Amino acid sequence: MFDALAERLEDAWKKIRGQDKISQSNITEALKEVRRALLEADVNLQVVKSFISEVEKAALGAEVISGVNPGQQFIKIVYDELVKVMGESNVPLALADKAPTVILMAGLQGAGKTTATAKLALYLRKEKRSCLMVATDVYRPAAINQLITLGQQINIPVFELGTEANPVEIAQKGVEKAKELNIDTVIIDTAGRLQIDESMMAELAQIKQKVKPDDTLLVVDAMTGQEAANLTRTFHEQIGITGAILSKLDGDTRGGAALSVRQISGQPIKFVGVGEKVEALQPFYPDRMASRILNMGDVLTLVEKAQEELDLADVEKMQNKILQAQFDFNDFLKQMKLLKNMGSLGGILKLIPGMGKLSGADIERGETELKRTEAMIGSMTSEERSNPDLLAKSPSRRRRIAKGSGHDESEVTKLIANFTRMRSMMQQMGQGRMPSMAGMPGMGGGGMFGGQAPQPGFRGYSAPSQKKTKKVKKKKGFGDL
Known part of the structure; x- marks a missing residue:
């Protein structure tokens, strides 16, 4: 992901590499390259205009830092603005004062909503939270069976009443079942819908009104680019969402979705799907994503x-x-x-x-x-x-x-x-x-790998115990340039 964007931004840095200081003359070409890179990444045009304006303002007003060349200083400015555009900090899931916490999942058909439901349940279980998934998609063939299969795979219980029951009733009874079993988090998987499908949107609104979710998350396909941001805004205006999950971020995505959603919709990206496996869900950290876009790696996520x-x-x-x-x-x-x-x-x-x-x-x-x-x-x-x-x-x-x-x-x-x-x-x-x-393996006369790449009803299931892992504190600051 973001490979094309990262390569184009590299071209921008070259425009001011070797200069003595940042000036209007030497950043004009660099800003043109940044603008072109963002547009090719399918970032919303309004976001691009605002981004370029803020970077230019910060670059021309920046004091020269001793020991840091203009190219590095310009990268730092772009990094800061990328973080700002994507939301500045991670927005965690809401936690209800009284259990269970209810999370409502919404999304278009084919966005990966049911899989995202299971991924989120597994993520929460690793955080020592007990979960119940509720299957309310009575329209898509085998949707309920898909959630049940995923539940068996990750040992998370699934509540379902078949395909003849009313989705609003299923959601209500699912929350009641969670209370009965002292489960602290309920994740409700709803049916995929189209933006123009008024009846389906009305059903989603009814479910939300009845179960009063603490979080309403929209699952959007990152491969739709800036349209993901417009979609998030539309759902927020009609339903009222609290955040988004970007799915398929590991695919052939150009990055426009990640860079547009927060600015256009006003709602944060809370998680990103980075693979097909059910474990492939990560909290969204704007600073880490900015580091990846700028080819600086993401050591905290690796740890x-x-x-x-x-x-x-x-x-x-x-x-x-x-x-x-x-x-x-x-x-x-x-x-x-x-x-x-x-x-x-x-x-x-x-x-x-x-x-x-x-x-x-x-x-x-x-x-x-x-x-x-x-x-x-x-x-x-x-x-x-x-x-x-x-x-x-x-x-x-x-x-x-x-x-x-x-x-x-x-x-x-x-x-x-x-x-x-x-x-x-x-x-x-x-x-x-x-x-x-x-x-050193990989150095001199070949290595361990030949001198190539570096080496380095109610269906319940008992969840296996998880080993406690030491938490990594999020470090602030840009780091060494």
Whole structure:
């Protein structure tokens, strides 16, 4: 996402790179590039005009900061304005004074509303909130079954009364069931509708009047660009919404929706869907999104993703193994599994500062190398995985692994050599010594991955216990330029 926008903004920075100071003359061309980039990203025209005006005003009025060149200062100004346009801070879900908190989900047909309902329920369960999903879409074939299937997948109960019941009645009884079961959050999935469908809009208004939701969230498809902002405004005027969820932000979206919704509709984006998996829902942080747009990564989101998968006891155990140079192939496989659970390699790399410019070909080669490495490790015996030194001393073992994995013996030999070098390097770093860069995987004469991409009725279900994770405090400020 935002790749095209980020590339065009790079062209804007080049216009003032190497200049002594920011002036009207040297930012005129840069602002033209920024305007063109935003319009190509399908940002609303009025938002673009206001954005350019504010950036120009801030740039010309900015004091020269010692040690910061004009290009960096201009990027900082654009960053600040991007954050402002998208809402400045995360807007959390409302919490009712008395349980249950009721969340009403609305949206057009095909926007991904039912899936977003399940994603939100799973997100809230990770936040230690109990949830009940209520299926009121009696019109779309298999809509209720879809929600039930998703409920079974994530162990969240679903309340439904079939396709013959009145949606308003289903919503009311769903809230009553939540009270009966002491469930603290109810998420009501409504039927998809068209903006011009007055009867369906009236039904949604009736449901809202009866259940009095604490949050009314509109699910909009990010791929519709600035139309998502107009849609949010229309629903807000007719129904009264409290926020939006942008779905499909991982698709071929140009960014116009994320940059237009708050300014045009006046309502905040609260969550974004970043993948098809039910775990792929993230709170929307304008500052983090601005960092991604400007190719600066998003370290806080990366840390939060890792913390969801990490067990602190495993971390301490792994640290001890690294310090004692006992890190083996079993540990390496565990790290690869952790990486997969966090998402695609490309998605993770884009969260790391400086890695957003990697091409699709580079990322694809990195993923291929990961699969190749996993195949070779999978062809090892449990003894060999636990004791990599056995492979360094035995050509016959390496030949067997090569044959079993379908790769050349030279590739297996290279894997063993690089793994041994990496283990030594990790031990030195753990002891506070800086290893030689020639031994760094991916540096010098090839690495672990061949020198390619960086390595790094009522239907109830009992929900499994969740491991408590340490919260990451949101850091303020732009950071180092």
